[in-house]
Amino acid sequence: MEIKNIEIIKSSGEKVKFSLDKLRLSLKRTGADNTIVNQILDKVRDELYQGISTKEIYNRAFSLLKKNKSHLASKYKLKKAIYELGPTGFPFERFVSAILNYSGYKTEVGKILQGKCVSHETDIIAFKNLEATIIECKFHSEQGLNCNVKIPLYINSRYQDVRANWSKSSKKEVLLTQGWVVTNTRFTKDALQFGNCTGLYLLSWDYPENDALKDRIDRLGLYPITVSTLLTNREKQFLLSRDVVLCRELIEDNFYLDHLGVSETRKEKILNEILQLCNIQTP
Template identity: 25%
Template sequence: MKHVTKADGGRQPFDTVKVQRTLQRMGLGAGDAERIAGEIEESVPDGVRTAAVLRMIRSRARTVRPAVGHRTNLRRALGLLHPKPDFEEFVRVLLREHGYRVRTGCVLNGRCGEHEVDAIAEKDGTTVFVEVKHHVSHHRVTGLDEGRIARAIIEDLQEGFRSGRCVVDIDGALIVCNTKLSEHAKRYAACRGIDHIGWDYPEEQNLRTMIEETRSYPITIVSNVNRSVSTRLAAAGIVTAKQLAEGDTATIANDAGIPLKEVLLIAGRARAILEP
């Protein structure tokens, strides 16, 4: 059995099914994904680094679906967004895509103090405040502090509502981050009833699956979109590839202060990525 070496130096068995899933997320059919995954497993040496496997996946996938060449790795794309306001707005757009009613610019009065939250989200009769945590490096782990802070804010806001200081009846908190969560953070959130969305947590509806289900990729999924360009687009309200692909390019170019030729190029690549 062959093994791969992860970024942290750990080793694990080569997972052909995982490679197939990655290929399918890039838009390949099941048959092509299975064939290419088998070819990669056969050709790599034991102990190959996961980064090298990913490069092989992208290279082989491009031969079947050229649009793969227009996109970067999703985890890297999320890391390329600025924490504020780009990633915060991206999370708000993603939540709306999943049926949440989202309000922004919210300052809520608790019993003991004011709390500026990234959003208030409502769905199925439940109202939560949203806290967004972003790491530039997707290898970082989101720890316990965010959950402990959120718990304290929940208590203060709920006491504030009962005393008449807070106008919103908050049921809980939703913490969204672009990285994996520590096991301690998961246990604490589960124990305290705090909803937590991380890169691969919870299994049923995590950040990756939420993005892929609605094809709400960040604008930085498009290759050669750097932070400067993504920031200008975000200022014009464009944080996803879908918004750019479906929007009026002339208006976007004018609002973002980016040459129309460059916007047309990025929009064309975005449409190619989004094609089924």
């Protein structure tokens, strides 16, 4: 059977035509060279069958990348790694906050703000150039769940209530200029339409184009600790509980690996993987 006729099943249950170009692009994003990419494409192509799941294709490509270079496999599992920040969503808020901090913002997480009508617990307030942005994070720990129009509708009403009272608050010298919704999944068409119409800024895994969550992470080298292929799940959860959300934070806070009883040899491998992943030059 020709590749163009093979249907694959997405995590949502939707059936779509398999695209070799999409797989090639996702592998190229990791920084893998053409030789590695072509080898993986050939092997995956040979193992395709009608009704194969995207998860099965991902697992095969991931294991082949890991055999070549572990830091490439870490980049490839970025989307899955963000799901692994759950299930509460709070580590995702800290992760988004960390991305903003590295982008020149000062952030506060989990603050109560008084609106005109009621008070609101906000996920993140970000400050830059005497302007404030209120950011709400919508985290899904399961694949296939998208943010529908109800989410930006609800968040926009909260933002407008806080904005109506902002000039009376202690931060009145700072202008409240924007509300954001950030999700690790995708927005539906209606959600995007509403956000664009009301001026609410929407940031998802793949939106806006070229400046989406995945683009910002790759550009800044701000990978969550859950991407590591060398740390165990128990070790990742321990680090998250100690507020080590980004891989690059472990370079400075590597004493936590000693607390976990990680051997010197393994510790060196873990830190080397992170240095390569985040493109950090050692002195």
